[in-house]
Amino acid sequence: MFNIYQTQSAKIISVDFESVDTKLLRLKFLDRTRQREFDFLPGQFVQIGLPGWGECPISLASSSTQAKNYFELAIRGVGKLTNRLLELEKGDLVEVRGPYGNGFDVDLFKDKPLLLIGGGCGFVPLRPLINDYLAGQMSNTVLQIFYGCQNEENLLFKKEYHLWNRRAELNVILEKPSSKWAGQKGLITDLLKNWKITADSVAVIVGPPVMYRFVISELKKKKVQEENIYLSLERRMYCGLGVCQHCAIGPYYVCQDGPVFRWADIKGIGGVI
Amino acid sequence: MNDQQLIKLLNKLAESYFLLAPQKLDDNLLPGYEYGIREVKNLEEIDWSGAMPYGSWKEVLLPYHERLFDIQKGRLVETKTKYPPIACLAMNILDLKALTLFEQVFANDLYYQKRRRPMLIVGYSTGLPSDYKKYKVFSHNYEENVLEHVIFDIFVSRQKNGRLKFYSGSEKGQLTLDQAGLTDYNNIEFAGPVAESGPDKTLLSIMAKMEKSANKKIWDELDKRCLACGKCVIACPTCFCFDLEDRDNSAEQSRSRRWGVCFYNDFSLVADGRKELDTVKKKIFFWYYHKLVRIPKQYSLPGCVGCGRCIKACPVGININETIKAL
Ligand SMILES: Cc1cc2nc3c(=O)[nH]c(=O)nc-3n(C[C@H](O)[C@H](O)[C@H](O)COP(=O)(O)OP(=O)(O)OC[C@H]3O[C@@H](n4cnc5c(N)ncnc54)[C@H](O)[C@@H]3O)c2cc1C
Ligand code: SF4
Ligand code: SF4
Numbered sequence: 001m002f003n004i005y006q007t008q009s010a011k012i013i014s015v016d017f018e019s020v021d022t023k024l025l026r027l028k029f030l031d032r033t034r035q036r037e038f039d040f041l042p043g044q045f046v047q048i049g050l051p052g053w054g055e056c057p058i059s060l061a062s063s064s065t066q067a068k069n070y071f072e073l074a075i076r077g078v079g080k081l082t083n084r085l086l087e088l089e090k091g092d093l094v095e096v097r098g099p100y101g102n103g104f105d106v107d108l109f110k111d112k113p114l115l116l117i118g119g120g121c122g123f124v125p126l127r128p129l130i131n132d133y134l135a136g137q138m139s140n141t142v143l144q145i146f147y148g149c150q151n152e153e154n155l156l157f158k159k160e161y162h163l164w165n166r167r168a169e170l171n172v173i174l175e176k177p178s179s180k181w182a183g184q185k186g187l188i189t190d191l192l193k194n195w196k197i198t199a200d201s202v203a204v205i206v207g208p209p210v211m212y213r214f215v216i217s218e219l220k221k222k223k224v225q226e227e228n229i230y231l232s233l234e235r236r237m238y239c240g241l242g243v244c245q246h247c248a249i250g251p252y253y254v255c256q257d258g259p260v261f262r263w264a265d266i267k268g269i270g271g272v273i
Numbered sequence: 274m275n276d277q278q279l280i281k282l283l284n285k286l287a288e289s290y291f292l293l294a295p296q297k298l299d300d301n302l303l304p305g306y307e308y309g310i311r312e313v314k315n316l317e318e319i320d321w322s323g324a325m326p327y328g329s330w331k332e333v334l335l336p337y338h339e340r341l342f343d344i345q346k347g348r349l350v351e352t353k354t355k356y357p358p359i360a361c362l363a364m365n366i367l368d369l370k371a372l373t374l375f376e377q378v379f380a381n382d383l384y385y386q387k388r389r390r391p392m393l394i395v396g397y398s399t400g401l402p403s404d405y406k407k408y409k410v411f412s413h414n415y416e417e418n419v420l421e422h423v424i425f426d427i428f429v430s431r432q433k434n435g436r437l438k439f440y441s442g443s444e445k446g447q448l449t450l451d452q453a454g455l456t457d458y459n460n461i462e463f464a465g466p467v468a469e470s471g472p473d474k475t476l477l478s479i480m481a482k483m484e485k486s487a488n489k490k491i492w493d494e495l496d497k498r499c500l501a502c503g504k505c506v507i508a509c510p511t512c513f514c515f516d517l518e519d520r521d522n523s524a525e526q527s528r529s530r531r532w533g534v535c536f537y538n539d540f541s542l543v544a545d546g547r548k549e550l551d552t553v554k555k556k557i558f559f560w561y562y563h564k565l566v567r568i569p570k571q572y573s574l575p576g577c578v579g580c581g582r583c584i585k586a587c588p589v590g591i592n593i594n595e596t597i598k599a600l
């Protein structure tokens with residue numbers, strides 16, 4: 001019988017500094033068949049761990065079109081395991097199981113203007129959507145990206161902005177930028193307030209919970225439908241399989257029914273954001 | 274009395290199984306705590322009164338701490354555990370219902386399945402226990418089709434006339450009864466955990482009430498009374514939340530699973546210090562919501578089998594029956 005907790009070893013094939021506290025690891029399963037058969041949707045995550053250090057959920061950060069060759073994870077050091085993962089180097093091994101979660105159902109976004117709204121390090125799961133869009137995998141008419149962050153040091157994926165800007169509109173706003181910053185200053189909601197957003201847009205929001213409340217109310221002012229607002233939630237997780245109960249919200253499991261939810265489906269559950 | 278047949282069966286089982294059964298522990302224990310599940314050293318020790326043992330079979334089915342992997346040279350290697358053949362004797366109907374739920378929850382769990390394979394489940398009922406009403410949360414109609422929807426290998430039922438009736442519920446059960454020389458038994462075909470007519474009506478109505486109950490004052494009352502001690506979780510035969518835990522020191526190198534308690538602060542804690550469950554009110558709501566909504570939705574089965582163990586365990590007398598009434 002298949003052991004649902006069995007991990008597989010993946011080798012770090014490159015490590016990149018993304019921001020002061022975040023690194024981008026590119027990984028490849030040691031078992032070639034496993035890698036060749038690996039497939040995921042934007043918004044899904046894996047459980048990554050080190051024996052003796054535990055496991056934690058991390059969003060897949062690379063394009064699903066590359067899944068047969070490698071996958072990338074952007075990891076921020078915040079605790080015991082994540083800090084240890086950031087000490088690893090090219091060639092080191094980690095243990096991975098997954099992918100888990102529902103991911104974004106991009107068919108629901110079809111042919112509509114798509115807004116990606118990310119805050120801080122929560123931005124990670126949006127990158128596969130952007131990459132898939134750039135790779136011609138999605139049929140959205142317009143892609144607008146709104147990214148709010150503390151300062152320049154915390155911005156993720158800086159090296160790719162010029163690529164994103166070719167086919168999408170990227171708007172960055174910083175809360176406490178350095179004096180050199182020529183872009184916009186303030187909160188992500190300031191950015192949205194002054195932007196023309198059409199009511200038929202689909203919005204995807206990821207970031208810290210405080211951000212959700214303000215962004216959703218801003219979108220509702222712009223007449224974006226609650227059925228068209230998606231968000232990705234973060235909860236404590238162990239099994240990733242809808243059993244251990246740690247990630248439960250109301251009748252749902254964030255690990256299985258989420259992490260991506262439609263706002264209309266979860267707004268009635270107390271304390272979700 | 275045909276108890277001779279039961280003794281024949283037990284003697285046969287003793288040849289190849291470790292026997293576990295409810296036993297009377299000590300007359301001096303507080304009411305409700307007198308019976309526990311222990312290894313049977315002597316067949317006389319088994320309690321056939323039908324009293325609810327305080328400890329539950331959960332400890333046997335899902336040990337408090339269970340090693341999943343050994344860590345060898347920095348890699349995870351599946352722990353090879355030798356799972357003993359255990360005969361679980363005199364499991365009452367409510368505990369069989371809890372077992373039936375576990376079979377669904379852990380259907381894909383290698384460790385649970387490996388532990389269960391060499392086990393033999395012997396259910397037992399005394400008919401309706403005299404204090405049965407006390408345990409009643411959901412409607413249980415013993416006579417009607419209950420045995421078709423619970424998991425067991427052998428079931429022994431004491432009839433009104435005092436005689437025992439034997440049933441088999443699996444091939445393994447049949448084989449065992451045959452080997453023990455018992456011929457007078459009926460076979461019950463397992464018809465799935467849920468009745469053909471669909472989930473229990475009471476279950477569905479309680480679920481609907483619980484779903485709409487967030488603003489009820491019962492939660493404010495429980496917020497003040499509940500100590501968040503988690504004793505109810507430990508006592509409950511259907512509570513199965515767990516944590517995974519790594520140890521890597523000179524004494525222990527493993528990844529293991531251990532019971533989780535949703536009342537404890539770290540249950541929902543995430544790295545930046547936020548907790549989904551940050552008040553006692555949210556914790557106890559979460560606990561009931563799992564039993565009365567999430568489990569019924571996921572498995573079409575009750576998350577509470579009405580055994581009353583949590584009521585006995587609670588130091589401040591919180592009673593699930595009263596809570597359900599207040600929804
Ligand atoms: C669906 C999902 C996607 C995520 N994607 C990313 C990502 O792409 N990049 C990133 O840097 N972080 C991501 N996180 C957060 C990341 O999982 C936590 O930062 C990480 O678990 C912290 O573990 P730690 O051992 O370093 O921290 P510690 O605080 O030392 O954690 C101790 C234990 O707490 C638990 N825990 C703590 N925080 C979390 C948490 N937020 N979620 C689940 N379990 C937790 C873990 O089980 C861990 O073993 C994601 C979380 C979720 C739920
Ligand atoms: S009565 Fe209490 S202990 Fe028994 S199954 Fe229900 S919740 Fe669990
Ligand atoms: S045993 Fe009683 S006091 Fe303790 S957590 Fe359960 S309900 Fe609360």
Ligand code: FES
Pocket residue numbers: 236237238239240241242243244245246247248253254255256
């Ligand atoms: S992580 Fe275990 S139920 Fe979601």
